[in-house]
Amino acid sequence: MSLDKVWLSFVDYRPDPATPEKDRIALGCILEARARRSGLFSLAGRVSLTEPELMIMDRIGRETLVHPADFLRQQLREVLDRAGGALSFEQGGALRQLSQVHRWSLYVMPPRLIRIERHLSQNNTQALYSATGQLFIARMLGRDVSLDRTLRAKQIIPEDWRAQVPPAWQIAQSSLSAPMEPRAQR
Amino acid sequence: MNLRTFPPQVEQLARQWRGEVLTSSTWTQVGDVIEHFESEPFFVRSSEGETGLAKPGTVEPPVHQLPRAAHEKIASDLAFDLGLPVPPVLLWSRSGAGPKQQRYASISALAFPRANPWAMAARLSSRLLPRLAAVASAMAVFDSWVANADRQNDGNLLVSEDDSVSPPVLRVAYLDFANSLAYRWGKGERWWKWEEGVACYPDGVPWDVRSMALAIGEIERFPPATLREIVNRIPGSFLSEQHRTAIREGLSYRQSRIRGIMASMYPGIP
Numbered sequence: 001m002s003l004d005k006v007w008l009s010f011v012d013y014r015p016d017p018a019t020p021e022k023d024r025i026a027l028g029c030i031l032e033a034r035a036r037r038s039g040l041f042s043l044a045g046r047v048s049l050t051e052p053e054l055m056i057m058d059r060i061g062r063e064t065l066v067h068p069a070d071f072l073r074q075q076l077r078e079v080l081d082r083a084g085g086a087l088s089f090e091q092g093g094a095l096r097q098l099s100q101v102h103r104w105s106l107y108v109m110p111p112r113l114i115r116i117e118r119h120l121s122q123n124n125t126q127a128l129y130s131a132t133g134q135l136f137i138a139r140m141l142g143r144d145v146s147l148d149r150t151l152r153a154k155q156i157i158p159e160d161w162r163a164q165v166p167p168a169w170q171i172a173q174s175s176l177s178a179p180m181e182p183r184a185q186r
Numbered sequence: 187m188n189l190r191t192f193p194p195q196v197e198q199l200a201r202q203w204r205g206e207v208l209t210s211s212t213w214t215q216v217g218d219v220i221e222h223f224e225s226e227p228f229f230v231r232s233s234e235g236e237t238g239l240a241k242p243g244t245v246e247p248p249v250h251q252l253p254r255a256a257h258e259k260i261a262s263d264l265a266f267d268l269g270l271p272v273p274p275v276l277l278w279s280r281s282g283a284g285p286k287q288q289r290y291a292s293i294s295a296l297a298f299p300r301a302n303p304w305a306m307a308a309r310l311s312s313r314l315l316p317r318l319a320a321v322a323s324a325m326a327v328f329d330s331w332v333a334n335a336d337r338q339n340d341g342n343l344l345v346s347e348d349d350s351v352s353p354p355v356l357r358v359a360y361l362d363f364a365n366s367l368a369y370r371w372g373k374g375e376r377w378w379k380w381e382e383g384v385a386c387y388p389d390g391v392p393w394d395v396r397s398m399a400l401a402i403g404e405i406e407r408f409p410p411a412t413l414r415e416i417v418n419r420i421p422g423s424f425l426s427e428q429h430r431t432a433i434r435e436g437l438s439y440r441q442s443r444i445r446g447i448m449a450s451m452y453p454g455i456p
Contacts, residue, residue: 015299018216018229018237058300059347059354060307060314101305101341103220110218 001040001124006131007032007111008147009095010139011045011072013065015056017104023056025049027068029136030076030098032111033128034089039180041076041094042128044136045069047170061105069172075102076176085179093180114147119154125175127153133173137161140169187400188269189321191357192297193348199236199295200274204266207259207419209276209293211236219243225254225364230293238293240278242364245288249424252372254364255292256425260433261332261363262294263416268404270328271321271358273297277424290424297359298346304388305340314345315391317356322386323394324401325360329384330447331405331440334366337387360387368429371436378436383447399456402445413437 011028014020028045046068054062065071079094080087087093095111102108118127134156138145141164145156165171190197211232219228226243242254249255258275265272274295283289307314329337336342339362346357371378386393417425417434425433440447449455 016237016296017301018231018239018296020217020229056300058302059349060302060310060345061300064302064306064309101303103341104301104303104344105299106302106306110220 001033001035001128003033003116003118003124003127003153005034005089006114006116006128007089007092007095008109008114008135009099009111010109010135011068011102012107012109013057013061013105014107015105017107020107025053025056026136026140027065027106028072029132029139030072030095030108031114031128031132031135032089032093032095033124034180035177037179037182038177039080039087039089039093040125040128041176041178042132042173043069043072043076043175044132044171044173045072046140047172050168057105065106069174073174073176080176080178083178086181087178088181094178112147115150117150117152119152122153129173129175130154131156133171136171137165140165187324187404189324189358189397190269190271191355192271192273192359193357196274196295196297200266203274203276203295204263207277208421209278213238213240213278213293215240236295238295240291240293242288242291245286249288249290250426250429252364253368253425253429255288255290256420256429257363257365257367257369258292258294259420259424260416261334261366264332264408264413264437265328267408267412267416268328268401270324270401271297271360272363273359273361277421279423294361297344298348298357300346300348301344301357301359302346303341304343304345307345308340308388311388311390314347314356315388318345318358318388319392319394320397321358322388322391323398326384326386327398327401327405327444327448329360329366329387330382331437331444332363332366333370333378333382333436333440334363334384335369336362336365337384338389340388343388367433367436371432372429374432375435378432378439381440381443381447381450383451385451393452395452395454398448398452402448402455405441405444408441410438413441
């Protein structure tokens, strides 16, 4: 698996997409990396939403997004099952498909390429997992992380940011893999 | 027939926009262009605080080949008069558009907040589909009239179960008429005479014969003068004369054929 090219999408809920920062709720973060013949997906998402957050939504939103991490995993699984291995990593893979459907109140950001550098104590999968969690914490706290530089997997955010996450914003992390189109011939 | 369930302030805007063609407001792009959509749409906000989705964002294909903005405006105005849930639309002449940006665009007002595409709401289909029967049946007639070739798309139907009002309302908006009207009719008479209908959407929605019959009747009785007014007032920069003629002729021809078109798909229509 390469960490030189990793696709990133944040997932938010925003009641009015034309006023995207008003009442925005960070629901999750998904990273997509390319292994030899498959895609590896690392997900971090809120375990559940609080009552005040749910009250921002309509009934459909409340019922489907009450457990965001589960919902995102299920959405991703559906995209992968539908594609049946026909996704092209070079074109943004599964995240591209997710972002095309979810562009309204539920918003999957169009995937952007990032580069991750693993720590010596990590393998690539661990680095991907660690980066996903840290990027999501930054997103939840509304803090900017420069995505143009290479992200050092153990040091994307300062240590004290984790302590600033309210207990109600518990995070679940998981990973998925799926077959993918062979690499384009160069 | 009134199957519109937009909030009162959006209905007020719709009445206003139905009387207008071109926006005179200043609009600002919000966020990035929505990538990998053929029309490259983007959200906008006006100086008066109105919000909408602008499209097309790209110059390709050129207006003289596919007048997408004009299609959106014509479909929205027809739907408003028929009481069908298509968001209000104005044309937008973007004087500051760059060389690859479309100068002749449309702005579709955001019909309601907390909008869910059908792709997301479909997991609640057992509860929602029966409640969509009347509107989906009427919209199938409308889509067939305007020859909308792009209905089977999970992102082009938005729903919201708004329980912030009493009683709760199921808000519904059918979007995207870019590939309707002159999309095919511009190729010649045989295309608008091609009596192909559009099925009810979303898939699996129960067919409401009463609603379908009502929509057919409304379209058959649609005043020819109003139809001409809606099409003729589109500025020439947004709609060529060849396409304008095709749209007028096509709508008029299919108005008289709509009952047969729907009956061929849904036997039992009176």
